[in-house]
Amino acid sequence: MFNLADRYVLNELxxxxxxxxxxxxxxxxxxTLYIFMELIVKSGIDGWTVAQMLLYxxxxxxxxxxxxxxxxxxxxALGRLGRDNExxxxxxxxxxxxxxxAPVIVISLLISGLGFWLQENVVPWANQQTVExxxxxxxxxxxxALKEKYFLRTDQRNFYVNEIERDxxxxxxxxxxxxxxxxxxxxxxxxxxxxxxTRWVLRNGILRKxxxxxxxxxxxxxxxxxxxxxxxxxxxxxxxxxVRSLASGEARQLIExxxxxxxxxxxxxxxxxxxxxxxxxxxxxxxxxxxxxxLFSRMGNYFGVAxxxxxxxxxxxxxxxxxxxxKAGTVDPxxxxxxxxxxxxxxxxxxLMQLSGLKFVPFVWLPFQILAWPxxxxxxxLRRGAGVSKSSTN
Numbered sequence: 001m002f003n004l005a006d007r008y009v010l011n012e013l014x015x016x017x018x019x020x021x022x023x024x025x026x027x028x029x030x031x032t033l034y035i036f037m038e039l040i041v042k043s044g045i046d047g048w049t050v051a052q053m054l055l056y057x058x059x060x061x062x063x064x065x066x067x068x069x070x071x072x073x074x075x076x077a078l079g080r081l082g083r084d085n086e087x088x089x090x091x092x093x094x095x096x097x098x099x100x101x102a103p104v105i106v107i108s109l110l111i112s113g114l115g116f117w118l119q120e121n122v123v124p125w126a127n128q129q130t131v132e133x134x135x136x137x138x139x140x141x142x143x144x145a146l147k148e149k150y151f152l153r154t155d156q157r158n159f160y161v162n163e164i165e166r167d168x169x170x171x172x173x174x175x176x177x178x179x180x181x182x183x184x185x186x187x188x189x190x191x192x193x194x195x196x197x198t199r200w201v202l203r204n205g206i207l208r209k210x211x212x213x214x215x216x217x218x219x220x221x222x223x224x225x226x227x228x229x230x231x232x233x234x235x236x237x238x239x240x241x242x243v244r245s246l247a248s249g250e251a252r253q254l255i256e257x258x259x260x261x262x263x264x265x266x267x268x269x270x271x272x273x274x275x276x277x278x279x280x281x282x283x284x285x286x287x288x289x290x291x292x293x294x295l296f297s298r299m300g301n302y303f304g305v306a307x308x309x310x311x312x313x314x315x316x317x318x319x320x321x322x323x324x325x326x327k328a329g330t331v332d333p334x335x336x337x338x339x340x341x342x343x344x345x346x347x348x349x350x351x352l353m354q355l356s357g358l359k360f361v362p363f364v365w366l367p368f369q370i371l372a373w374p375x376x377x378x379x380x381x382l383r384r385g386a387g388v389s390k391s392s393t394n
Contacts, residue, residue: 020069082297115279287348
């Protein structure tokens with residue numbers, strides 16, 4: 001399938017790609033570990049549970065790591081080949097630029113396929129396992145099911161806690177909306193509460209029974225009040241099916257169901273479109289990384305590394321910003337998921353056509369030319385500057 005020149009180019013890609021995968025995974029795992037360490041300190045979650053959650057987060061981290069690592073490798077590999085005039089030598093032998101880049105693009109498609117397979121099969125399974133780990137933890141320690149300033153709904157009660165001292169097992173400023181005593185609810189407010197088996201002992205509070213008009217029917221002050229209430233993990237995760245824990249077909253069905261129920265689906269739609277856009281980012285980023293690597297090849301090793309880091313940073317920041325904008329509904333979820341792919345791919349195709357000496361089709365390429373104009377202007381100036389500095393040293 002690959003000839004000698006192809007294998008030579010791929011060999012140049014292999015080492016920086018592996019190094020990039022390892023480096024970016026260490027960075028992202030460290031960030032995830034920092035978040036989990038906060039859970040250990042603030043929530044009292046045991047280390048084994050955190051280790052399991054970290055392990056199951058790896059597939060999702062790999063999916064994000066693949067495009068940035070391959071883009072990093074392409075920039076360095078093509079930069080090295082261009083700097084040593086090997087690309088010029090290949091083209092002098094009649095090999096076109098598109099043929100030189102063919103193995104790079106083919107491998108990017110294979111990596112995109114791997115990323116999509118992970119996103120479709122392994123990541124949903126890993127997310128489901130994370131939920132199971134949390135359920136087992138909550139079955140052992142029901143206090144972990146509670147969050148500060150958050151309503152937890154059980155069968156016929158809503159439970160709200162303003163502050164939690166997990167090391168003492170103490171809940172402060174507790175509010176319970178209880179609908180187990182007749183048609184109209186009673187509202188319980190207590191200074192603190194502790195768990196004893198399946199009972200919750202509330203202290204120093206007020207119980208108010210409401211009537212049909214919404215006014216208070218009667219009010220009772222208490223020093224100690226026991227409520228029989230078992231908090232199960234299923235109560236926390238019930239009706240919280242996550243698109244990220246489903247394959248694309250099931251995720252689409254879930255979104256349609258939520259739409260029919262009138263629920264807000266913007267965050268789910270963002271996650272759904274990301275299932276396709278993120279794996280294919282490997283291919284689209286290469287369209288820009290390849291010409292940039294060649295154009296900046298004369299700038300030296302350090303400049304090549306700097307450009308690589310800058311492009312990776314731009315891609316990741318664009319991905320993070322538009323993911324949040326898509327989930328908030330500020331930007332259409334489909335556009336938010338694909339915008340970095342569209343931008344990188346469009347500018348990359350334009351630069352590749354310029355390097356290949358191809359002419360542009362009027363009007364069709366005008367938007368891409370506008371997008372790429374600042375970048376091409378900077379490239380020309382840098383190349384001119386490099387030429388001047390070389391002539392002055394000679």
